[in-house]
Amino acid sequence: MAQPHIFDILVIGGGINGAGIACxxxxxxxxxxxxxxxxxxxxxxxxxxxxxxxxxxYLEYGEFRLVREALLEREVLLAKxxxxxxxxxxxxxxxxxxxxxxxxxxGLLIYDYMGRNQQLPDSLGLDxxxxxxxxxxxxxxxxxxxxxxxxxxxxxxxVLNALSAQQNGARISTHTRVVHAKRxxxxxxxxxxxxxxxxxxxxxxxxxxxxxGPWVRDVLDNVIVxxxxxxxxLVKGSHIVVPRLYEDDQAxxxxxPDRRIIFVIPYEGEFSLIxxxxxxxxxxxxxxxxDGSEADYLCKCVNRYFKKSISPEDIVWSYSGVRPLFDDAxxxxxxxxxxxxxxxxxxxxxxxxxxxxxGKLTTYRSLAEQVMDKIRRxxxxxxxxxxxxxxxxxxxxxxxxxxxxxxxxxxxxxxxxADFLFRLARRHGTRTYDVLGxxxxxNDLGRDFGAGLFAREVDFLAEHEWATTPEDxxxxxxxxxxxxxxAAKSDLGDYMAAMRSG
Numbered sequence: 001m002a003q004p005h006i007f008d009i010l011v012i013g014g015g016i017n018g019a020g021i022a023c024x025x026x027x028x029x030x031x032x033x034x035x036x037x038x039x040x041x042x043x044x045x046x047x048x049x050x051x052x053x054x055x056x057x058y059l060e061y062g063e064f065r066l067v068r069e070a071l072l073e074r075e076v077l078l079a080k081x082x083x084x085x086x087x088x089x090x091x092x093x094x095x096x097x098x099x100x101x102x103x104x105x106x107g108l109l110i111y112d113y114m115g116r117n118q119q120l121p122d123s124l125g126l127d128x129x130x131x132x133x134x135x136x137x138x139x140x141x142x143x144x145x146x147x148x149x150x151x152x153x154x155x156x157x158x159v160l161n162a163l164s165a166q167q168n169g170a171r172i173s174t175h176t177r178v179v180h181a182k183r184x185x186x187x188x189x190x191x192x193x194x195x196x197x198x199x200x201x202x203x204x205x206x207x208x209x210x211x212x213g214p215w216v217r218d219v220l221d222n223v224i225v226x227x228x229x230x231x232x233x234l235v236k237g238s239h240i241v242v243p244r245l246y247e248d249d250q251a252x253x254x255x256x257p258d259r260r261i262i263f264v265i266p267y268e269g270e271f272s273l274i275x276x277x278x279x280x281x282x283x284x285x286x287x288x289x290x291d292g293s294e295a296d297y298l299c300k301c302v303n304r305y306f307k308k309s310i311s312p313e314d315i316v317w318s319y320s321g322v323r324p325l326f327d328d329a330x331x332x333x334x335x336x337x338x339x340x341x342x343x344x345x346x347x348x349x350x351x352x353x354x355x356x357x358x359g360k361l362t363t364y365r366s367l368a369e370q371v372m373d374k375i376r377r378x379x380x381x382x383x384x385x386x387x388x389x390x391x392x393x394x395x396x397x398x399x400x401x402x403x404x405x406x407x408x409x410x411x412x413x414x415x416x417x418a419d420f421l422f423r424l425a426r427r428h429g430t431r432t433y434d435v436l437g438x439x440x441x442x443n444d445l446g447r448d449f450g451a452g453l454f455a456r457e458v459d460f461l462a463e464h465e466w467a468t469t470p471e472d473x474x475x476x477x478x479x480x481x482x483x484x485x486x487a488a489k490s491d492l493g494d495y496m497a498a499m500r501s502g
């Protein structure tokens with residue numbers, strides 16, 4: 001009988017941490033398999049506020065190390081993926097019922113200082129009675145502040161890390177559940193099951209990485225049967241999307257009397273994204289949704305500040321995710337640490353496992369580097385850190401200028417709509433040329449599903465980005481679902497069903 005292939009690392013979980021770890025490890029010459037029970041970024045990593053940020057509010061809880069790390073990573077990620085990450089200015093109106101103005105200004109000065117020597121502009125004080133950013137706000141909001149962070153397409157960030165891992169030799173297995181894993185002869189024997197086909201497979205790995213996110217504890221308790229006592233605190237965060245509240249490009253950060261903050265962010269051209277809530281969660285992370293009280297909470301917060309009033313009836317889409325935070329025994333979900341903890345169990349002779357507790361979108365890359373540092377003693381010949389300077393797929397934009405990329409695309413494809421090329425470049429960066437290929441006109445792109453989604457891109461996503469269902473395409477690889485009616489979505493479903501059967 002042939003000897004089974006032995007991977008160096010098996011990563012459980014296809015969220016941002018799992019994909020980032022697989023990417024880093026594969027690029028250092030390790031053999032890697034990543035197993036995700038559903039689609040990539042199908043849970044927490046597609047349900048964020050879509051921000052790459054230092055976390056201004058974390059300063060209030062004394063998390064200075066985390067903020068400094070996140071601010072450094074903000075610049076690194078902006079350079080790695082300028083097509084899916086872009087700078088954004090945030091306006092913070094000051095109301096006397098919230099934090100005092102001197103405290104906010106002090107916090108912003110610290111934020112600027114910790115992010116010094118970086119390309120984003122520093123914070124400013126604003127007279128909102130005169131500044132254009134004050135126009136959408138109620139007249140009592142006369143004073144405010146402005147600072148910089150970045151917006152990101154969270155789900156695409158996950159996919160691009162998985163793609164980079166694959167380009168470096170990793171095997172990416174979506175819709176593949178780790179049913180059971182046990183130590184045998186100094187390595188892990190892992191039973192896998194494909195949820196779409198029912199096929200089972202057994203693989204071997206020298207080391208397991210448990211990046212299960214909300215299921216990290218479940219993996220330890222039911223798959224590995226570990227004696228680890230570390231806990232995870234599940235916190236639900238919900239967002240709503242409404243018709244756009246204002247025309248300009250800045251985002252707003254609103255303070256509530258309960259000291260929580262809410263973001264209002266321009267989204268997909270026609271909409272505003274509003275969130276998030278922070279609610280303790282103790283149910284199945286696979287079944288999470290926004291409830292009426294959360295919708296009311298977010299609407300009331302917006303209505304305290306904006307001239308244009310909204311209600312739950314204005315919501316065109318909502319999503320919820322469960323953040324798997326390290327359990328620090330805090331009574332307040334908003335105050336639970338956003339620091340991550342890496343727990344390593346086992347020796348070289350006893351098949352080690354490393355579990356990831358906590359983490360946030362912005363710090364995934366540095367988290368992956370720290371994972372590599374922890375497991376280096378098991379793989380002393382692994383390569384050196386590399387992800388800090390390497391662009392993600394599509395991110396090799398000359399001069400990191402997205403505008404220049406769009407201009408070049410308009411020159412290369414003069415008969416294609418400029419807005420269509422812009423949206424496609426936001427998703428694919430320089431890989432837009434691979435998507436479009438030899439197309440000259442829209443007719444060359446195949447069936448038009450609406451919202452700028454054509455069959456050629458759907459085929460590309462299915463062949464190169466593990467998209468197997470309409471939901472994968474409409475809500476994670478793109479956000480075309482926001483712009484399409486039910487008939488168009490059904491048409492896409494029929495097309496993809498025919499793809500699978502053919």
